[in-house]
Amino acid sequence: MNITSRFILTLIIVGMTFACLWGEPPKRKAPAHSRFIKVTSDMQPLSAWQGPWHCVYDKKLNLIWEVKRDDESIHDGYWSYSWYDGNTGIADQGDCYFEASRCDSQDLIRNTNRAALCGSTMWRLPTPAELRSLIQTPNSPGSPHIASDFFPHIKNGDYWSNAADAQLPRAFRGKKRGAVAVNFHTKESLSLPYDNAAFVMLVATPPIQLSTALSGNEPITLN
Amino acid sequence: MRRSSFAIFHLMAVVVILFGLITGPRLAIINHDFLAFLSPLLPQGAILSTHVLSGCVLTLIAIAFAFVSLRNPFYGTPSKFDKLINWFGYISIILAIITGWLLWLSPQSLGLIVHGICAAAIMVYLLLHGVKHIVYKGKRVLSVLIPRNALVLLSCCVALVYCSGLGVQYFMLTQHLRLEIAPLSEHSFLEIDGLGDEPEWSRAKPVTLTTFGGANFTDGSSEVEIKALSNHSETFFLIRWQDPTQSLSHLPLEKTAAGWQVQEDGFYRFDERTYYEDKFAIMLSTTCELGGDGTVHYGDTPLNDKPQNWHGKGYHASTDGRVRDLWHWKALRTNDMYLADDNFVGAAKKVALGERRYTAGYQADGKESGAYVMNWRWYSPDTVTPKRLPIPTAEETPNKVLDWFSSTVYTPQSDSAKIGEQLPSVLYRSNRFEGDRADVRARGRWQDGYWTLELVRKHQTNSALDVDLQSGVCMWVSAFDHAQIAHTRHHRAIQLRYML
Numbered sequence: 001m002n003i004t005s006r007f008i009l010t011l012i013i014v015g016m017t018f019a020c021l022w023g024e025p026p027k028r029k030a031p032a033h034s035r036f037i038k039v040t041s042d043m044q045p046l047s048a049w050q051g052p053w054h055c056v057y058d059k060k061l062n063l064i065w066e067v068k069r070d071d072e073s074i075h076d077g078y079w080s081y082s083w084y085d086g087n088t089g090i091a092d093q094g095d096c097y098f099e100a101s102r103c104d105s106q107d108l109i110r111n112t113n114r115a116a117l118c119g120s121t122m123w124r125l126p127t128p129a130e131l132r133s134l135i136q137t138p139n140s141p142g143s144p145h146i147a148s149d150f151f152p153h154i155k156n157g158d159y160w161s162n163a164a165d166a167q168l169p170r171a172f173r174g175k176k177r178g179a180v181a182v183n184f185h186t187k188e189s190l191s192l193p194y195d196n197a198a199f200v201m202l203v204a205t206p207p208i209q210l211s212t213a214l215s216g217n218e219p220i221t222l223n
Numbered sequence: 224m225r226r227s228s229f230a231i232f233h234l235m236a237v238v239v240i241l242f243g244l245i246t247g248p249r250l251a252i253i254n255h256d257f258l259a260f261l262s263p264l265l266p267q268g269a270i271l272s273t274h275v276l277s278g279c280v281l282t283l284i285a286i287a288f289a290f291v292s293l294r295n296p297f298y299g300t301p302s303k304f305d306k307l308i309n310w311f312g313y314i315s316i317i318l319a320i321i322t323g324w325l326l327w328l329s330p331q332s333l334g335l336i337v338h339g340i341c342a343a344a345i346m347v348y349l350l351l352h353g354v355k356h357i358v359y360k361g362k363r364v365l366s367v368l369i370p371r372n373a374l375v376l377l378s379c380c381v382a383l384v385y386c387s388g389l390g391v392q393y394f395m396l397t398q399h400l401r402l403e404i405a406p407l408s409e410h411s412f413l414e415i416d417g418l419g420d421e422p423e424w425s426r427a428k429p430v431t432l433t434t435f436g437g438a439n440f441t442d443g444s445s446e447v448e449i450k451a452l453s454n455h456s457e458t459f460f461l462i463r464w465q466d467p468t469q470s471l472s473h474l475p476l477e478k479t480a481a482g483w484q485v486q487e488d489g490f491y492r493f494d495e496r497t498y499y500e501d502k503f504a505i506m507l508s509t510t511c512e513l514g515g516d517g518t519v520h521y522g523d524t525p526l527n528d529k530p531q532n533w534h535g536k537g538y539h540a541s542t543d544g545r546v547r548d549l550w551h552w553k554a555l556r557t558n559d560m561y562l563a564d565d566n567f568v569g570a571a572k573k574v575a576l577g578e579r580r581y582t583a584g585y586q587a588d589g590k591e592s593g594a595y596v597m598n599w600r601w602y603s604p605d606t607v608t609p610k611r612l613p614i615p616t617a618e619e620t621p622n623k624v625l626d627w628f629s630s631t632v633y634t635p636q637s638d639s640a641k642i643g644e645q646l647p648s649v650l651y652r653s654n655r656f657e658g659d660r661a662d663v664r665a666r667g668r669w670q671d672g673y674w675t676l677e678l679v680r681k682h683q684t685n686s687a688l689d690v691d692l693q694s695g696v697c698m699w700v701s702a703f704d705h706a707q708i709a710h711t712r713h714h715r716a717i718q719l720r721y722m723l
Contacts (some may be wrong), residue, residue: 003358006357006358006361007358010354010358012355020263021260021261021263021264022260028531030576030579032576033576033577036577038577048576048577049577049578051601052600054602058553069600070596070600070610071600071610071632071633072610074507103576120529137573139572139573139575139578140572140586140587140589141586141588141659141688142586142588142589142590142591142658142659142660143589147305147575147577148575149575149576149577149578150577
């Protein structure tokens, strides 16, 4: 190779290096979570970085979860509820702004079904097993044991399950029976009196339209 | 000097200079966005120590070369062009070494600029000198570059110079600034008010240092003066730093024809440098290594298996399993809480896939309650929906922070704001943190181009996320002039020495 060839080759290498460096960097794509998909109130699936979202589709359990908010709506994460299903439990012992009287779990279920959140009118309290399945290592110190990036505004407190008629610990002996709650701070399940003010995160079977939208969005198995 | 000896010096200098030249621009990207295009070519991670080591080794090579050349110079047969560019190279290298040491001894933004220009000149020299020889000599350049007949001598020289460089670096790194913490009587009471006007402060010996490389400061620098007093249970700090402007704006929301918009200039990539409040950060560690005790990792993806950051600057994280304490005072968000945000730098945290921002080891201590929150339901660079609106009052000057009890929930019907009106982005849900995050009381005041900040913390907080205050602990400080992450810095650690 003579001097001219080496010179031209050097110029080509330097030029190509700079051309590559000046190129537009590729756009970043949000990663997909193996279990959760964010869903808007009108049943549109979102990528992991998009928002706002109002439900989370749980691929593992084939359920949609209500997502708590910080907007003083009926889904605000600060509201608390006594356990009541219309027959069993004690009504209106929690704290919220959206009822003239105080709140119970039935109030949240009724209002959420009325609004057909994420296309469902079958909202209910989760089973203890469903709630416990959400427990994981916190995202940061002092945060609740849940995926806070998908379930924001979850408190370090007790969340009602649908399991009623549970025997209460001795401390509540005078209250007779209660319902089971899961605590996202201690990761424990515990029985609490019905009139205890605890938090609520509802769950529902996904409506057919949502399943269709999700299956069009990315290939997943609804099992 | 024999040709083989010259070749040994030449080869060692080439290797060390190349290390310096690939690590230097990575450090410079922190301040100079226009260099970001070089990022794919540059190494990432905790590279400051590599850069400093290359400077130490190059200094030794230069001294040894000058000594040997004076006694027994090497006579080559360079052309006029070679002579000219060689002198250009020698001068650039000598200036780079001198400015590098000046940056260590007395960091100044001007020194940083001259050091960068010298590095650019060395690159030009390498191109002219190296490319010319490669083009003219082809493969034969290797036989000139590598002294094959003196490989044993070369190995010995490399080992000697490398070990000596490590020794120089070790000596440098033990030259900490000392902050003597004067004793304070149990009967003396200091008010955390940002004034520092109690007579006890006159007994505290100040440490003054220049921090550099911050956005918006004059020349990127801010001179910081630190005093400290201690009784048996608490240490008080009085810190004063230059900041020409008092900035209390934090991403305000502005009503536009399209709706409410967040005023920003870089917030989307988490590097806001215009619509942000002033801040000050203090890091504490039981060790005093270079690069913020080894917690600074440069680059857009400096940590294995962790996401790329959005600003390309780097992450803070500890890689030795230990926690560094970080107190983060914020002129708008925490000043009226009379607190600094008690944070820490720990191991890089687990990735939360649903969050666009990842902060690696930089995290907040846990809290039991209390917080400020952003006054938007979901951030978008286009338009946002506020959470709350201020309740109209007779006061003409709106607060920079929205209090819960002086605001009401946002509804489109209640939104009577005119186009151009602004709304605070910071909403206090309560008036202070409670718990581990509230360990550091602090209050700052700005006057005549200076912030004065008083802080106090117990020596032991019994938190695994805090560092106990005791002799030997090292601290680093950073000032932020209405910038989210573009803070000033300094390399020499400040070591605490309790006089009590």
